Amino acid sequence: MPDSTDLIQGTLDMLILKSLSLEPMHGFGVTKRIEQISQGVFRVNPGSLLLSFQRMERAGLLDAEWRASDNNRRAKYYRLTAKGRKQLKLETSDWARRAAAIARLLEA
Amino acid sequence: VFRALRAGLRALFHRRTASRELDDELRHYLEQAIQENLAAGMTPEAAERAARLRVGSVEATKEEVRAGAWEAHVDSGLRDLRYGLRSLRRNPGFTLTAVVTLALGIGVTTTMFSVVNAVMLRPLPWPDADRVALIWTHDVRRGLPREGTGHATIADWQASSRVFQDLAFYTTQRVAVVETQPGGERGRTRNGLVSGTVFSLLGVAPALGRVISAADLADRANVAVISHGFWQRRFAAVPDVVGKSFIMEDGGKGGPRVLTVIGVMPPGFYFPDQNTGIWTPATTYWRFDRESGERHRRGSARLRRADPGDEPSAVRGQRRRSGDLCRGGRSARGRSNPCVLPGWPPGGAGGSGDRTPERLAASHPVVPGDRFR
Numbered sequence: 166m167p168d169s170t171d172l173i174q175g176t177l178d179m180l181i182l183k184s185l186s187l188e189p190m191h192g193f194g195v196t197k198r199i200e201q202i203s204q205g206v207f208r209v210n211p212g213s214l215l216l217s218f219q220r221m222e223r224a225g226l227l228d229a230e231w232r233a234s235d236n237n238r239r240a241k242y243y244r245l246t247a248k249g250r251k252q253l254k255l256e257t258s259d260w261a262r263r264a265a266a267i268a269r270l271l272e273a
Numbered sequence: 274v275f276r277a278l279r280a281g282l283r284a285l286f287h288r289r290t291a292s293r294e295l296d297d298e299l300r301h302y303l304e305q306a307i308q309e310n311l312a313a314g315m316t317p318e319a320a321e322r323a324a325r326l327r328v329g330s331v332e333a334t335k336e337e338v339r340a341g342a343w344e345a346h347v348d349s350g351l352r353d354l355r356y357g358l359r360s361l362r363r364n365p366g367f368t369l370t371a372v373v374t375l376a377l378g379i380g381v382t383t384t385m386f387s388v389v390n391a392v393m394l395r396p397l398p399w400p401d402a403d404r405v406a407l408i409w410t411h412d413v414r415r416g417l418p419r420e421g422t423g424h425a426t427i428a429d430w431q432a433s434s435r436v437f438q439d440l441a442f443y444t445t446q447r448v449a450v451v452e453t454q455p456g457g458e459r460g461r462t463r464n465g466l467v468s469g470t471v472f473s474l475l476g477v478a479p480a481l482g483r484v485i486s487a488a489d490l491a492d493r494a495n496v497a498v499i500s501h502g503f504w505q506r507r508f509a510a511v512p513d514v515v516g517k518s519f520i521m522e523d524g525g526k527g528g529p530r531v532l533t534v535i536g537v538m539p540p541g542f543y544f545p546d547q548n549t550g551i552w553t554p555a556t557t558y559w560r561f562d563r564e565s566g567e568r569h570r571r572g573s574a575r576l577r578r579a580d581p582g583d584e585p586s587a588v589r590g591q592r593r594r595s596g597d598l599c600r601g602g603r604s605a606r607g608r609s610n611p612c613v614l615p616g617w618p619p620g621g622a623g624g625s626g627d628r629t630p631e632r633l634a635a636s637h638p639v640v641p642g643d644r645f646r
Contacts (some may be wrong), residue, residue: 190296193305211302211328212337215295223277231294236304240301241294 175191177217182253189244225250281344295335303328398542407508434574441470445549451520466558481513482536490554497532501540503550525559
């Protein structure tokens with residue numbers, strides 16, 4: 166397995182929102198997606214993940230429901246709310262702005 | 274915010290459910306991780322080991338998630354509280370000391386405030402209260418300071434006083450008020466037996482009807498002015514109370530008397546204390562005749578209003594001129610001998626925590642002669 170890094174502070178929420186914007190998922194699904202898409206650069210610790218879920222669910226960005234998973238086990242699926250979608254948009258544009266700025270600084 | 278509150282409360286009160294859900298979620302996470310490792314071709318043992326390594330301690334994770342929510346603070350507060358209570362139970366000596374200290378502290382503070390509030394902060398319920406003085410006499414012969422004044426003496430002073438604008442007298446007695454007819458339910462109140470000038474001297478007009486007049490005194494009319502509270506309690510605050518009657522037992526030889534209401538005082542007014550619910554003409558007191566000729570023997574308290582511009586020294590001068598009664602004894606202020614104290618309250622004697630007039634009651638103010646406590 167390649168070296169992995171900790172997530173950049175404050176980006177976990179955004180990455181979760183992005184993963185869930187495609188389809189409702191359970192916790193492990195979100196972890197896997199983040200790891201796959203980042204090609205193993207980012208690894209998500211389940212504690213931080215669930216904490217993030219809890220916070221965003223209470224903030225109304227996510228809805229959660231218990232359903233049977235693929236292998237017929239009970240799993241908690243998270244889904245983006247309208248508010249969550251808006252938040253994702255906001256954070257994405259914010260992130261793009263910052264990344265561009267940092268890139269410019271590094272190239273200068 | 275509402276969502277967060279609801280979720281937090283649910284976690285607090287359905288702790289077991291919340292904990293189980295978290296458990297389920299984590300277990301599912303772990304199973305998924307194992308599945309993935311198996312799919313990657315690991316042996317079952319290796320797959321589980323790797324997954325557990327990856328997920329870490331379930332309990333630690335749960336704790337981490339729980340600590341991230343606001344209700345965790347409430348929870349730890351409750352735990353601290355429980356711990357505190359247990360400690361108190363283990364150290365009964367310390368607990369007792371703390372409780373007694375708190376109780377005494379609160380009690381003393383409350384009492385002090387009641388006294389200060391009654392004596393110093395709340396104004397008396399009549400205008401220009403600082404121009405009203407209470408007068409009493411010292412019974413030199415029997416060595417009783419601050420006694421009431423005999424009715425004949427009051428009459429003398431009424432005739433000769435040049436310093437006071439007005440002069441009134443009163444006493445109070447405990448009476449029973451009988452509901453509607455004799456034998457009915459009895460209530461207690463104090464009856465203020467007053468001269469006709471009391472209300473005008475205090476400068477308070479009735480809210481309804483009229484106050485006691487000189488004619489009422491002369492006729493010994495069975496009339497009563499009632500307090501606002503008495504009106505509300507006894508007459509349910511009916512607007513046409515003037516002219517209605519009630520029965521009062523004052524222990525007199527004439528038995529119960531039927532009194533007609535002639536007036537209601539405004540709310541907040543009381544005289545001389547808040548227990549006095551009715552006022553009747555002083556001459557209706559059943560021992561009035563026997564005592565009205567007395568001079569200084571038993572004593573009574575009188576009240577008079579100084580003329581505007583009078584200095585306390587003038588009032589004291591008046592007192593000296595008014596006779597021998599002021600010799601001996603000490604005033605409440607500790608100076609010798611002033612039996613007239615300008616201003617109200619009349620000195621610093623402590624009451625029982627009630628308002629200033631309580632002190633007046635403590636100094637046996639009485640009118641035509643007898644004493645009631």
